[in-house]
Amino acid sequence: MSTTHDTSALEDRLVAALAARAELVQPEDLAPLATVATLRPRWQSPWVLLATAAAVLLVLGVVLQGVGGRQRSDDVAPRPDDPKIELELPADVGRDWKASPESTPARVDLDGDGAKEKVEFLGEETKDFDGRIRLQTTLSSTGEEAYGVADVASTVGAGAEGVVDADGDGDQELVVFDPDLDTSGGAPLVFDLREGLLVQVVPEDPSLLQRGDVQVPGSQTGLYDRVRVLQYWIEDGRLFSGRSEDSFARTGMTTAQLPGIVLETWEWRLGDDGVLRREAAGCKELVFDVQECDADSGAQVPDLTPATETVGVGESADITTGFPFSIRVEAGDPPVLVGEGQDGVTLRHELDGADPRVATVQPESIFSDGESLVVTSASDPTLVQLLVQRGERIVALDPVGEVPLENTDDNRTWLTEGGSVVSVTAVDDGSWQLWSWQMTSGDRVFALPGVTVCFDDVDDPTTARRC
Numbered sequence: 001m002s003t004t005h006d007t008s009a010l011e012d013r014l015v016a017a018l019a020a021r022a023e024l025v026q027p028e029d030l031a032p033l034a035t036v037a038t039l040r041p042r043w044q045s046p047w048v049l050l051a052t053a054a055a056v057l058l059v060l061g062v063v064l065q066g067v068g069g070r071q072r073s074d075d076v077a078p079r080p081d082d083p084k085i086e087l088e089l090p091a092d093v094g095r096d097w098k099a100s101p102e103s104t105p106a107r108v109d110l111d112g113d114g115a116k117e118k119v120e121f122l123g124e125e126t127k128d129f130d131g132r133i134r135l136q137t138t139l140s141s142t143g144e145e146a147y148g149v150a151d152v153a154s155t156v157g158a159g160a161e162g163v164v165d166a167d168g169d170g171d172q173e174l175v176v177f178d179p180d181l182d183t184s185g186g187a188p189l190v191f192d193l194r195e196g197l198l199v200q201v202v203p204e205d206p207s208l209l210q211r212g213d214v215q216v217p218g219s220q221t222g223l224y225d226r227v228r229v230l231q232y233w234i235e236d237g238r239l240f241s242g243r244s245e246d247s248f249a250r251t252g253m254t255t256a257q258l259p260g261i262v263l264e265t266w267e268w269r270l271g272d273d274g275v276l277r278r279e280a281a282g283c284k285e286l287v288f289d290v291q292e293c294d295a296d297s298g299a300q301v302p303d304l305t306p307a308t309e310t311v312g313v314g315e316s317a318d319i320t321t322g323f324p325f326s327i328r329v330e331a332g333d334p335p336v337l338v339g340e341g342q343d344g345v346t347l348r349h350e351l352d353g354a355d356p357r358v359a360t361v362q363p364e365s366i367f368s369d370g371e372s373l374v375v376t377s378a379s380d381p382t383l384v385q386l387l388v389q390r391g392e393r394i395v396a397l398d399p400v401g402e403v404p405l406e407n408t409d410d411n412r413t414w415l416t417e418g419g420s421v422v423s424v425t426a427v428d429d430g431s432w433q434l435w436s437w438q439m440t441s442g443d444r445v446f447a448l449p450g451v452t453v454c455f456d457d458v459d460d461p462t463t464a465r466r467c
Helices: 003-023 046-066
Strands: 106-108 117-123 132-138 145-151 160-164 173-179 186-194 197-200 212-215 225-235 238-244 248-251 261-270 275-286 290-292 316-319 325-330 336-341 346-350 356-359 372-377 385-390 393-396 411-415 421-426 432-440 444-455 464-466
Touching (some): 145 186, 238 275, 248 444, 336 372
Parallel strands (some): 145 197
Antiparallel strands (some): 160 173, 173 186, 186 197, 212 225, 225 248, 316 325, 325 336, 372 385, 385 393
């Protein structure tokens, strides 16, 4: 039998049938075109969603068959026009993980039925405790299990920081603190119940939803960098965050910031697509906690009251605050500073310049593990020296950096009653840049920039105020 011949005959019959059908259609049978209707986006079609879900499950099944260990489900984009923000569905892993002794279960109404679920936190066992945590609970409304999984900086003591209703739908989202091992800060992880899973929702700008000091890009020098202070908090079931309007100089663990930091703040609201978006929430002030701004917000300056008591040649004093010891200045050419500690060790150091004056307040902001002293001169007002103990000798620290360690008309330097060594340098607009002296490596000191201040009388540091 010829397959080609049979196919050709079938085609001829189909052509004839279609032509006969067309001849039956008359002009009166033709209706006007239907009114154009707005079509839903293809991604919103339930059939497309069902087909997509089926495809995801099929792909997920293939992935799970071929990958072992720390597999994760596919990423699901909330909208095709927002490809940078994605929700990740949690893989069902970690059932055999254990809760650390420091972890405390959370109580939260995840499903909005008025009853609080008990959420347990299980930690992945890793060498450095920097793996994943599993959140798991049984929903009070259905009796079904719900779980979520998240990567964290530390699994030790994983637990809830609070609950919010960021989408205003009556149920609660769980907030878990994720510490940052590099700083004293961290970030909140927000979990929302979606289709029976505890899904970690995504902030549109994670850099503004965290806590701690964050470096200002390009600010790093050989001696210090600059940071902005970030904070987040939960208030009345709402999630807020703020960032300092000013930046602050930092070196090591020391920053030149003050209580009373003015914050630009936002409230974070959760959309149907699982994205946390921020709305401006006005001015707040961070003192010991977050407060409303008032007329005095950001007006604080350090206490710059000078330490005035000194000893000169032939005089002595006992220093009892901080590291206790006694000092005296012996006559000579040059004069000699003698320090005697409670351990019986006597230290001697020749002083530069005539008419030396040694302050009886220790510069503890510079050095507090032994004898430390500030030396000036009654006959040379420009002279300022910082001395510290090194074993059984006293050494003078070498100033480095942007600011000279001296006292002139445009660069005033003094020791405060609180034990800080500060300088102010004149600015063209009449204000003064405040600096605080810090010790660095190799018996060196440098000045760390602080706030800008104005003086009612520059010769009286107690008149300092914010400009």
